[in-house]
Amino acid sequence: MTTFWSKAVTELQQTLLRQHSLFSYLEPLLQWCMPGFQSDKYQARVLAAWSEAGCWRLRLQLGRGYPAFRPGQHLQLFLQQQGRWQQRTFSICSDLALFLQHRQLELAIRLQSGGQFTALLPELATAGALVHVSAPQGDFVLEQGQPSCLLAAGSGVTPLFSMLSSVRRLTRPMLFIYSYRGEAQQLFASEWRSLQQRFPLLQLMLWDTQQLGRLTPAVLLEKLAPDLRGRFYLCGPVAFATAFREQLLTAGVASAQIRQECYGTTIASSQGPQPVLWQQGHQQYWLKGQGNLLQRAEQSGLQPQFGCRRGICMQCLCQKKSGQVRNLLTGEISDAGTGHIQLCISEAVSAVELVAAPGEPQ
Amino acid sequence: MKLQPKPDEQQLAALAAELDTLYQQQRATLGEADLRYLQRLLRAQRLLAIVGRLLMLLCWFSWWWLLPGAVLLGLAKILDNMEIGHNVLHGQYDFLQHPRINSRQFEWDIACDAKSWQRTHNFEHHTYTNIIGQDRDYGYGLLRLSADLRWRLRNSWQLLTYTALSSLFQWGIAFHELAGQRVFFGKKKTQRQHGISDDALKRAFFNKARRQLLKDYLIYPLLCWPVALPVLLGNVLANLLRNWWTSTVIFCGHFTEQAEVFQPAECAAESRGHWYYRQILGSSNFTGSRWLHILTGHLSCQIEHHLFPDLPAWRYPALVPAVRDIAQRYGIHYNCAGFGRQYLTVLQRIWRYSWP
Numbered sequence: 001m002t003t004f005w006s007k008a009v010t011e012l013q014q015t016l017l018r019q020h021s022l023f024s025y026l027e028p029l030l031q032w033c034m035p036g037f038q039s040d041k042y043q044a045r046v047l048a049a050w051s052e053a054g055c056w057r058l059r060l061q062l063g064r065g066y067p068a069f070r071p072g073q074h075l076q077l078f079l080q081q082q083g084r085w086q087q088r089t090f091s092i093c094s095d096l097a098l099f100l101q102h103r104q105l106e107l108a109i110r111l112q113s114g115g116q117f118t119a120l121l122p123e124l125a126t127a128g129a130l131v132h133v134s135a136p137q138g139d140f141v142l143e144q145g146q147p148s149c150l151l152a153a154g155s156g157v158t159p160l161f162s163m164l165s166s167v168r169r170l171t172r173p174m175l176f177i178y179s180y181r182g183e184a185q186q187l188f189a190s191e192w193r194s195l196q197q198r199f200p201l202l203q204l205m206l207w208d209t210q211q212l213g214r215l216t217p218a219v220l221l222e223k224l225a226p227d228l229r230g231r232f233y234l235c236g237p238v239a240f241a242t243a244f245r246e247q248l249l250t251a252g253v254a255s256a257q258i259r260q261e262c263y264g265t266t267i268a269s270s271q272g273p274q275p276v277l278w279q280q281g282h283q284q285y286w287l288k289g290q291g292n293l294l295q296r297a298e299q300s301g302l303q304p305q306f307g308c309r310r311g312i313c314m315q316c317l318c319q320k321k322s323g324q325v326r327n328l329l330t331g332e333i334s335d336a337g338t339g340h341i342q343l344c345i346s347e348a349v350s351a352v353e354l355v356a357a358p359g360e361p362q
Numbered sequence: 363m364k365l366q367p368k369p370d371e372q373q374l375a376a377l378a379a380e381l382d383t384l385y386q387q388q389r390a391t392l393g394e395a396d397l398r399y400l401q402r403l404l405r406a407q408r409l410l411a412i413v414g415r416l417l418m419l420l421c422w423f424s425w426w427w428l429l430p431g432a433v434l435l436g437l438a439k440i441l442d443n444m445e446i447g448h449n450v451l452h453g454q455y456d457f458l459q460h461p462r463i464n465s466r467q468f469e470w471d472i473a474c475d476a477k478s479w480q481r482t483h484n485f486e487h488h489t490y491t492n493i494i495g496q497d498r499d500y501g502y503g504l505l506r507l508s509a510d511l512r513w514r515l516r517n518s519w520q521l522l523t524y525t526a527l528s529s530l531f532q533w534g535i536a537f538h539e540l541a542g543q544r545v546f547f548g549k550k551k552t553q554r555q556h557g558i559s560d561d562a563l564k565r566a567f568f569n570k571a572r573r574q575l576l577k578d579y580l581i582y583p584l585l586c587w588p589v590a591l592p593v594l595l596g597n598v599l600a601n602l603l604r605n606w607w608t609s610t611v612i613f614c615g616h617f618t619e620q621a622e623v624f625q626p627a628e629c630a631a632e633s634r635g636h637w638y639y640r641q642i643l644g645s646s647n648f649t650g651s652r653w654l655h656i657l658t659g660h661l662s663c664q665i666e667h668h669l670f671p672d673l674p675a676w677r678y679p680a681l682v683p684a685v686r687d688i689a690q691r692y693g694i695h696y697n698c699a700g701f702g703r704q705y706l707t708v709l710q711r712i713w714r715y716s717w718p
Binding site for chain 2: 012014015016018019024025026027028029031032040082083084085086087305307308310311312313314315317319330332339340342
C-alpha cells in the first residue's frame with residue numbers, strides 16, 4: 001500500500017510540477033533565503049581539514065536530517081567550482097559513535113597528482129566551508145558473529161577502519177591487515193595502538209611494504225593463516241582486490257564469504273583505443289573497435305540512439321560513470337568523475353565506464 | 363534567390379575557422395555567470411507560475427482577477443518553454459552538471475514530450491536547416507513557404523491553417539515532433555532511422571499529453587474547487603497566450619521573406635563551413651529590448667543560435683556584432699530587422715505561397 005501511495009504522490013508531482021518532488025520544484029525559491037540549499041543533496045560544514053599521509057582529511061558536521069550510515073558505506077562528495085558540479089565517491093572513515101553523538105563524520109581522500117577533483121580540495125574544502133554530500137550508500141558492511149579477515153591496501157583502509165572503530169564488543173577473532181608504503185603513508189597512525197588495546201581478539205598487522213616487502217596472497221595464506229571459514233573484506237586498488245580474491249577462491253573460500261570494494265585510478269594516455277565498459281541494465285559489454293564512442297558502440301554490435309553525429313542534437317548523450325574522454329570538437333579533456341557526454345564527439349583517453357539507460361532500445 | 367555569390371570551399375573553410383574560434387572563446391568563459399543567470403530565470407519562472415495560479419483563486423471575489431492570473435501563468439509558461447526549456451534541452455547548461463536541469467532529464471510545461479522534441483528538432487531541424495524535404499520543421503508539413511514545394515489546393519487557405527496552428531501550437535508541435543503522420547497513419551516518407559519504435563513514440567506522446575491535460579484542465583481546477591471554472595478558463599487562456607507567442611517567435615526565425623532554402627543535392631556531404639553558411643542564410647534575427655530577447659528564449663538571435671546551439675543563449679546578443687562582421691566579410695547576407703517588420707514578412711510569405 002505504501003508503495004502505491006508513494007507512486008501516486010510521485011506521479012502527481014510529475015504531473016503538476018514536472019519534478020520528482022515539491023522541494024526540487026521550489027529549490028530556486030528556497031535558495032533565495034538558503035543559498036546552499038540543494039533538494040537532492042545534504043549540506044555539510046567542514047569542521048576541520050588537514051593533510052595526513054598523502055590524504056586530505058575532512059571532519060564534517062551534518063544536519064539533523066542526515067541518515068545514519070553503516071560502517072563501511074561510502075558517500076558522494078560534491079564540490080561546485082565556477083558553477084560546475086563535480087562529484088566523487090569516498091568511504092566514510094570515522095566511527096559510528098561520533099556520528100550518533102555529534103552528527104559528525106570523517107573522510108580521508110587520497111590526493112592524486114594531476115587529479116581534477118583533489119586539486120579543488122585545499123581550495124574549497126577548508127575549515128568553515130560548506131560542501132554537499134549524498135546519503136550514505138553501499139552494502140560493503142561488516143557482519144559480526146563470525147571470524148573475519150579485513151585486508152586493506154593504501155587508502156582502501158578507510159571503510160575498514162570505520163568498521164573496526166565502530167565495533168563496540170569484538171566477540172569473534174578478527175585479523176586486520178593494513179598494507180601501506182612507508183611510515184609517511186600510514187593513515188590513522190595515532191589510533192592503531194588504542195584499538196589494539198581495546199580488542200583482545202583483534203590481531204592487527206600493520207604491513208609496511210618498504211620494510212616487509214609486498215604483501216602477496218601467498219604471504220597472507222602461509223604466514224598470517226586467516227580462518228578460511230570466516231568472512232573476508234578486501235579493499236584497495238582493483239588489481240590488489242582481484243589478486244587476493246582469486247587466491248582465496250583457489251584456497252577453498254566460498255565466493256559468498258568474500259566482500260570487496262575497489263577503486264581504480266585513471267591516467268590519460270593517447271596510446272591506442274582505451275578499454276570502455278558499457279553497462280546496460282544488468283549487462284556489461286567491452287567496446288571493440290576504434291574511433292569515437294558512438295562508432296565503437298556500433299562496431300561492438302550495440303545500437304545506441306543517435307541523431308546528427310556531429311555534436312549538435314544531444315540524442316547520443318550518455319552517462320559516464322568514470323574515466324576521461326576527449327571532446328573531438330573542442331579538444332577538451334573531461335574530468336574523471338561522473339558526467340554526461342555526447343558519444344558521437346567523445347573519444348576515450350583513459351579507461352571509461354558508461355551507463356546506458358535501461359529503458360533505451362538496444 | 364541568392365544576392366551574393368556563394369563563397370568557395372576555401373572561403374568556407376576560413377569561415378568555419380573564424381566561427382570555431384568565436385565558439386571556443388565563449389566556451390572558455392562558461393561558468394559562474396551562466397549558473398547565476400539560470401538560477402534567476404528559474405526563480406522568476408517559479409514566482410510567475412505560483413503568483414499567477416494564486417491570483418486566479420481571487421476570482422472568488424471578482425472574475426477580473428482571471429486576467430492578471432492568466433497573463434502571469436502564460437508568462438511563466440513562455441519562460442519555461444523558451445528561455446529555459448528550449449535552451450536546456452539544447453544542452454546549453456549541461457556543462458554545469460546539474461542533476462535535473464540538463465538536456466537529459468528536463469521536462470517542460472508543454473504537450474510535446476521533451477525527448478521526442480529533441481529527436482526531431484535538435485537533430486532534423488538543426489542539422490538539415492531549411493533543406494527542402496529534409497527539414498520537417500520547414501512549414502511543418504502544413505504550409506507551403508517556398509516555390510520549391512508543389513502547390514496543392516489546401517494551400518489556398520493556409521493563412522487560416524496558420525492561425526489555427528498558431529492557436530493550438532503546443533499540440534501541433536507534439537504531433538509533428540513525434541512524426542505523427544508516420545506513427546499514426548503509417549505514412550513512411552523517409553528512411554530515417556530513429557532507433558526507437560513507433561510504440562515507444564506513441565507511449566511518450568500519450569503519457570505527456572495525459573499529464574498536461576490532467577494538470578491544466580482537471581487537477582488544478584479541482585484543487586481550487588469553488589473557483590474551478592475560472593481556473594479552468596485561466597489555464598486555457600494561459601496556454602493560448604503561450605501558443606500564440608511561441609508560434610510567432612518561431613515563425614520569425616526561418617520563414618521571413620529573405621530566409622533562404624536549400625536543395626538536398628547542394629548539402630550532400632557538406633563541409634562544416636557550408637553548414638555554418640547555410641545556418642546564417644536560413645535563419646533570421648530580430649531586434650528588441652532585453653526582455654523581448656528573454657521572452658523569445660533568445661530565438662530573436664536565431665542566427666547565433668543556429669551557429670552555436672549549445673552556447674547559453676543569453677550570450678547571443680553579445681555575439682551579434684562579431685557574427686554580423688564575419689558574415690559581411692564573407693559576403694553572406696545577415697538577415698536582421700525589427701520584430702514587427704520580420705513578422706509582417708512572415709505573413710506576406712504565407713500569403714504569397716498560398717497561390718501557385
